[in-house]
Amino acid sequence: MSEGLPPSSGSSPTLEDVARAAGVSRATVSRVINGIRNVDPAIQETVRKAIAATGYVPNQAARSLVTRRTGAIALVVSGAGDESGEDPFPGQVFADPFFGRVAGGIVGFLRPRGVHPILMFAETAETRAQVLAYLRQGNADGAVLVSTNADDPLPKLLVEAGLPAVLFARPPEPLPISYVDVQHRAGAKLAADHLVARGCKRIATISGPMAVPASQDRLAGFRDAMAVHGQPYIPWVEGSFTYPSGEAAMERLLAEHPDIDGVFVANDVMAQAALVVLRHHGRRVPEDVAVVGFDDSSAALACRPPLTTIRHPVEDMAAEMARLLLAHIEEPERQATSVIFEPALVVRESA
């Protein structure tokens, strides 16, 4: 054993070195390290000792070369939309706590399985091509995609390239690709029911952009629920999920319907803007006007008063995305599936 230590000059020990030290063949050491089928326990022990003695660590590149697996997946944040905006720092996107929650959920699921996410960012045609090339080169076994804008071409490109991928939300156009999403209609219904239960009589809504499926669903769900409560017509202004659009929408709503006493806003950021506008106009929240948001983002807590909102289980959804992706990688012929989560009402002070 003392003469076992091979040259070990400079570079790290290889399977061959361990095999020599243990007095067995390379194949046997490989068997011990991996699936361990049909190896004599005594020899297993010898091999393990040799591994410890040599300080052997398997080389992932060599392994990947033959297994055609890397044990890594790409976590792609796609489409700040601005094709023009030359932003070298994708800071805003990553700084959004929503992204952090997604990352946390994914890492939480993947880590115990020895898989790690590679952080990528794609907002231009060039960077999208980069992501695609990266996956084709076999740097990662698949991709989990979080799109920030609706008409992101990446999902389609991934499908066409036959690369395993899972989306965070239902794609605008039907695509044979798995995704997770939240029951937007059910969430909107929670908001409607809550406003009605509070006693609101003249209720309006600020929706997200109609190009986004989630916006459509939230609006439709809200209308349907209100219709059940006997209110078939709901004043409505379309926003674009941004703060300024929320301001403008609330201003218009107040101008056209000064007597409203309840508003459902399709995301928290616009709701935050709406609160400021309402205060500007001397409306007390929730006494004069009750406001319900959507997302339960960090903006909800930063609001004055804190925002009543609809929460999606982002971490669970992210973990599910990872689970679906691994399943697709394992079994490439598997059909695309969707997993839809149930949202919950978080009551704070704004409604």
Next chain:
Amino acid sequence: MSEGLPPSSGSSPTLEDVARAAGVSRATVSRVINGIRNVDPAIQETVRKAIAATGYVPNQAARSLVTRRTGAIALVVSGAGDESGEDPFPGQVFADPFFGRVAGGIVGFLRPRGVHPILMFAETAETRAQVLAYLRQGNADGAVLVSTNADDPLPKLLVEAGLPAVLFARPPEPLPISYVDVQHRAGAKLAADHLVARGCKRIATISGPMAVPASQDRLAGFRDAMAVHGQPYIPWVEGSFTYPSGEAAMERLLAEHPDIDGVFVANDVMAQAALVVLRHHGRRVPEDVAVVGFDDSSAALACRPPLTTIRHPVEDMAAEMARLLLAHIEEPERQATSVIFEPALVVRESA
């Protein structure tokens, strides 16, 4: 050319296929794809066409096997500290916008260079070992480390393993490892000067934990600057960078020195807590007591009133970390270096 297309059955084309299609050797195709030295322009053109025709994409695993480079680095978030706390979702850490800014800065620098970060999370001995093993297996060429607590053993482990790594802040114990940091003393001086310039006469401070080098520097810098302003003694309470510790510290400060009119708090989260405590005690901010924080985190904007604070250039620092790491990977014998950034005062309403 039309007969060029090789079987291409199932799997993707290899260098060999391209070489056959172009009528040259594998080596020549490799030359064209990489450094392009000494290749006839006409042949280059032929090879390029063959590459396009076959849809060839180099296999990263095969390449890594011989070059011993992966083109990936690990972005390690280390030490939520809680060795016991069995938290499967490292959500809180990633959800912190600070982390997002770091990630953004790193991706911004690495992407143009074709390098990608692998997201890792290490808070227990087991996960630290995982990170180390991961790097040793050659999954990544080095690591960029953001520690959240002072006595993180990972930096030392990385140094001992001889793995290229760069830290986000100066390690508590001296270590031959590169890091970026901010001039904490200069930042504290900015706060001191601002409070004095405002006319504050009875100034106190809430520091971070003394185990953290940054806390020591901020406190020392603040004291030194105040001494220059003729105030050698500054009432001081130690916090631990958390919200509750900020509350407790402010309560104590008010109890012991009810007449204070200015406070420098060593981070924004504690400052946020301090603001709430001050309001509870009927103190107006900034009229009765002016408050300056540190970090310019998202908490600073969520404060009422918005917090005057010290901002570090997090994105720039993160980019510099990435730059240093790539330099170390390129040139392993290179000495450890540090790059220290200048902080800036952000004046809002609290002081």
Next chain:
DNA sequence: CTCACCACAGAGAGCGCTCTCTCCCTTCTC
């Protein structure tokens, strides 16, 4: 006693790429 069978270990062929070494042919110099 012979044969089939099983459990196990070794041999060796690649995976797809890079890179050194070698060779060839052109060009320049004296």
Next chain:
DNA sequence: GAGAAGGGAGAGAGCGCTCTCTGTGGTGAG
């Protein structure tokens, strides 16, 4: 016109691993 010099292309040896195939010894059945 011969030899040196050098640019440009091919041959082939690995990089470290997995996995199939083959070989061997021991066991139970016929």
